Amino acid sequence: MGRDEKLKFKYEGLLGRGNGKNVDGEANARLEKLKELILWEGLPDSASDGGFCGRGSLRGTVWKALLGVADVNVDEYLQLVDKGASNDYQKIFNDVYRTFSKHEEYTSRVPREMLVRLLNAFVHHRGNTKGTYVQSMSVLAAPFLFLMPEPEAFLSFQIFLRERIPEYVYKYVGVHRGCDLLERCLQLLDPSLYKRFLEFKLTPQMYAFPNISSLGMCVSPLNDSIQLLDVQLAYGSHLGVLFSLGRLLLASEKIMQVRGKLPITTREMENGFGFSAAQVLSYTLTRIIPEIDDDLYKQVEQHTGEKGL
Structure with missing residues (x-):
């Protein structure tokens, strides 16, 4: 059995499928294990393929579990x-x-x-x-x-x-707040890049608004964006801001080398600077979250208006 099949089997077990048994018993415990599996191993390469148990894709079934979707009218x-x-x-x-x-x-x-x-x-x-x-x-x-x-x-x-994301779809209030928080985090983690943007009066509302308002789903390729949305559904929609920040910081050296013209555009953000979901996730977990103080992180965590996480 290859890695993809083994990983699929793990998900089917946690979702109560495969052998038809409630493998881990308690629903909350299974949900926590599901989240951990998403974070540390990701979903199988075939997770977006259709036909999982006659109910769409495996990834779709995972998303419904994370959102608490049960009976559909x-x-x-x-x-x-x-x-x-x-x-x-x-x-x-x-x-x-x-x-x-x-x-x-x-x-x-x-x-x-x-x-x-x-x-x-x-x-x-x-x-x-x-x-x-x-x-x-x-x-x-x-x-x-x-x-x-x-x-x-x-x-x-x-x-x-x-x-x-209730605050994101009401006059974009949360999105504007997310842009402001991205800028504060950028100032903290990369003062040189922050000052470079200031030289051009370049704010996240100008270059990162599509990324933040879509939780990164506007970033190509689609398969990578979906992988990062897996993690946001598991651990919080606020992570979208930090993933956008992660792409910026990973591209910082390249951006700083641009002289005499605008150092960044919305299009470059939507192209993700060529960094994969795995690179962005790893950088966010190891280099961004540990460096943000508790008060600032709490503001990031709360800015989407997310409930119940």
Whole structure:
């Protein structure tokens, strides 16, 4: 049995599948073991493939466990879909057209119409008030559709916004706070890079807003971004800010060498500077979190409005 299969077997056991038994007994203990497995070993390379026990992908099943998604009311979702275009339809349509449009694996599995349908249903679920939809929602909803059946993706996405990032989807209040916190951490951990940005009056709102508002899901490649979202779902959405910071610090030397012109752009941030999820995670755990004082880390931890972690 290869590493991928062994790792898959571990996840199936913790999810109560594979041999059909509740392997570890207590649900909370299994959940903690699941989180640890995500952090230290990651998910199998095949985790995003469809068809896991007839319920979408293994990764999708893991995400539902982390979000506490249980019974899915398909009829309720269909009723929302039947309401048709919402008051935010045009904005949704325009954003969906751009969402992961160059990622062939995603576009082959998730038709644009499906994402439009889910987001319109979400607006209807929230009362169909114009302005309920904000731009980052398309990028945040898309991975759920990539990994699980549509009604399950809808419920998971709902819970995700409500429980994990409520401050991010209300006028971007938490996102702006996250940008400010990234800058404070940058000043602490790399004063030279911080001063370099000051020379150009360059703030995180100018170069990191898409990264932070999407929890890094706008960063290519998609498979890497999904791996970092695994960890955020397990240990907190606030880690998105620290992962964005990690990419900056890893690229610090390269950025500092740029002279006479703007040292960084939004596009460079969205390309992730070429660093893998494993590099970013390792750097964040070993070089960033240990250097942030308790008060600052607490502010980072609380800025998304996340509940129950």
